[in-house]
Amino acid sequence: MRNHDNMMKKFASTGEAEAFKTAIEQSITNNDYTAYIAVNTNYNITKYLTKDQFTAMATEKAHQQKILDALKNGDYATWKTLNTDNPILKKIDTEAKFKKLQEMESYKEKMDTLSKELGLQGQMKGGMR
Numbered sequence: 499m500r501n502h503d504n505m506m507k508k509f510a511s512t513g514e515a516e517a518f519k520t521a522i523e524q525s526i527t528n529n530d531y532t533a534y535i536a537v538n539t540n541y542n543i544t545k546y547l548t549k550d551q552f553t554a555m556a557t558e559k560a561h562q563q564k565i566l567d568a569l570k571n572g573d574y575a576t577w578k579t580l581n582t583d584n585p586i587l588k589k590i591d592t593e594a595k596f597k598k599l600q601e602m603e604s605y606k607e608k609m610d611t612l613s614k615e616l617g618l619q620g621q622m623k624g625g626m627r
Contacts, residue, residue, distance in 0.1 A: 527563075529556035569596075569603055 518537065525533035531552045535543060547555075561580065568577035574596045581587055590599050613619050 526556050526559050
């Protein structure tokens with residue numbers, strides 16, 4: 499964790515954090531372990547994350563994206579199918595509750611956008627202070 503913190507301080511001080519984050523996310527989205535390693539060349543990431551672990555992480559991210567897409571598109575049937583083993587189905591068990599969840603996600607996205615516009619991304623997680 500200390501390496502990660504030092505790395506983020508370096509990027510924050512040089513203004514490269516967003517590009518680094520984007521490159522990491524893109525490599526995971528594309529399930530491209532080679533690109534992931536290339537982005538992390540200074541941090542010996544292979545010591546901490548094997549190709550199999552990376553593939554599992556990328557697969558899970560793709561699954562989560564499908565769930566989010568179904569939520570955004572209002573596709574309750576697909577969302578429910580994708581969440582078969584998820585305990586969330588005990589709480590979001592009707593289409594009406596799904597619509598409320600969809601509304602909540604919309605508000606979350608609006609908050610994220612406003613936070614970014616104000617330069618407060620990551621600073622509002624604990625509420626206003």
